[in-house]
Amino acid sequence: MPLTHTVGQLTVTALQDAEGPFPDTRQESFPDATAEQWAAADALDPAARGAGGEWWLRYRSYAIRHGDGPVTLVDAGIGPAGSLAADWAPVPGHLPDELAAAGIAPSEVSAIVLTHLHNDHMGWAVPRDSPFKRARVIVQQADVDAYRANRDHAGQYDLLIEPLLAQGRLQVLDGDHAVCAGVRVVATPGHTPGHQTVLVEDGDDSLLVTGDLLVHAIQLLYPELAYASDMDPGRAHASRAKALAAAVARGTTLAVSHLGPAFHRQR
Secondary structure (H helix, E strand, C coil): CCCCCEHHHHHHHHEEEEECCCCHHHHEEECCCCCCHHHHHHCCCCCHHHCCCCCEEEEEEEEEECCCEEEEECCCCCCCCCCCCCCCCCCCCHHHHHHHCCCHHHHHHEEEEEECCCCCCCCCHHCEEEECCCCCEEEEEEHHHHHHHHCCCCCCCHHHHHHHHHHCEEECCCCCCCCCCEEEEEEEECCCCEEEEEEEEEEEEEEEEEECCCCCHHHHHCCCCCCCCCCCCCHHHHHHHHHHHHHHHHHCCCEEEEEECCEEEEC
């Protein structure tokens, strides 16, 4: 069974679509990191380092459910063979099987929040490949604008945005927004212009699905380190530092996309 974490009356289920090495070395990805910082990160998350020293990633989505109600899915993995991420990420993904193991039918997914429009987070939401035929797909306007302006970039606009618009299933936000009871989108720009995280809360208990606000344990320890794939490193650092400070102050659990453990409590 997939791993779960409860937040009051809500259940958050970690769904691993796939795992495999990142094509860039971690030194290329975090060029300013020191040997001492890497040693500390490896001690915190040894599963993120492959046997040959490569950066080993998990590709996760998270299902959020209140009781027996409909499901909000956060991110949609890398997708099947032939997906937009197939030229670099380990396909095919297994998200439909993970959902089945968690007792969730695709028809129960009423909303899919995409933390951002990178193709390892949206694979099973692309209409041609998606088992979620009626779910609304929630994105930020800034990401839609960015990929509309760059139509040749891996098909995000032509294969995801345009078909969803035609089907009336795209919900475009501008900033923070409530998705349903206990689930709220929080704008955290920087990795992409419209990157967003998802805050799950019930009373004093809370969890934040981080997307690519955090991609490696080294950012938990040294949030100021620049990540080469952040489109705006300064804004990404500001978003990351603010989110981590809030998580420590409130005791919020972090649900992470790519680290070894699915859930992390920052101290």
